Amino acid sequence: MTSTSATPSPSGEPGKTAAKAPAKDPWELPDVSGLVVGVLGGTGDQGRGLAHRFARAGQRVIIGSRSQERARSAAEELGDGVEGAENADCASRSDVVIVAVPWEGHAKTLESLRDELAGKLVVDCVNPLGFDKKGAYALTPEEGSAAQQAAALLPESRVTAAFHHLSAVLLQDPEIDRIDTDVMVLGESRADTDVVQALAGRIAGMRGVFAGRLRNAHQVESLVANLVSVNRRYKAHAGLRVTDV
């Protein structure tokens, strides 16, 4: 890869840090099995899929929706102890809150839940995309990315971004035992990204990989437009693995 500086990065980076004190093992992640996972937009395909995977992994899961009734009926269908609640209730009762709402409702939903999400670990997995005859393309939120919009709207929450590149079809298919893919996790605080990585690792086949700060979330969100093209060309449900890690 060719970049702005003379530094042959990213390849040059490991050498740069090698002289420093030994870093903490990046695979030493906390035990998150006791955390309650809330999923806003939990009645949508992506939300239902994630709820199914986390519940199946033994995590306590609450799916949120604008309508309590819809949330409860979706939860009942999912089984595995998944609960359904109104978004505000889901947010206040959960330790980690995954934001899986459609991009159109993203800002409005988060604004309305500012109090309930205060102090919570928020995981944004929204991909702002447009679609036309030529396929999908990236939209650029004013804040830079959906995750940065969330961080701007939720100053008292700990905002991270993850779970962008998963196929909702695979997530929701109960016949599929493993989903072999990596989950890129972005955030500003290592304690928070470690928790999200550990959560990703609870799902069979998945691995959470730290992939930078929120200012680099846009390209991770937008890459879904490329996966749409991959899926069309190869009739696949494409995901990503990070190699050499």
Added chain:
Amino acid sequence: MTSTSATPSPSGEPGKTAAKAPAKDPWELPDVSGLVVGVLGGTGDQGRGLAHRFARAGQRVIIGSRSQERARSAAEELGDGVEGAENADCASRSDVVIVAVPWEGHAKTLESLRDELAGKLVVDCVNPLGFDKKGAYALTPEEGSAAQQAAALLPESRVTAAFHHLSAVLLQDPEIDRIDTDVMVLGESRADTDVVQALAGRIAGMRGVFAGRLRNAHQVESLVANLVSVNRRYKAHAGLRVTDV
């Protein structure tokens, strides 16, 4: 993943096209063994690395530089029949021209080679990145991406984008026989992206995967900022594999 429409894409996409006439096998790629590969910026780390890999795979390779002397001395070091030439000479004598110049010189170099690159298949692999204390971050070219800038500056060339996520360290290391990674290939014409995919497939361990049109190049270029973070955290030379493909 959650997107703008109700369509559960990218997962929903395969189903959409399933009703159409059977598509051409996406892995049926042309024989490119006879093509001459030019590498502009061939004396830089990325350029030298790609030249080494293509020459090793049996491809005829010409590396280009502003200085004929520097190009020739780099070519001699590389061996395997690699030639060195001034950029203009490299461009006119090659069938496929890889652009591996630093982002700062990108527009100027391409503008100056418009005539030599007319009719050629151009493969842009430049990642516009900035670096500061917090690491790497994406720059956004006025045209949307380096590849779109190339397409705007070279209206008579066939512009594609590929080879963004490769570690220059691994590419250049003669002890490494295989580089197990996928190469995302973007472009407007299937004939062109097929050639670039086939070229990627000439390198041991690599596979060229079609990943969309040039309007979706920015996120592919920018993702290198995330790989820089991955490399720092895990002391790795990260690359990417596309799963389920």
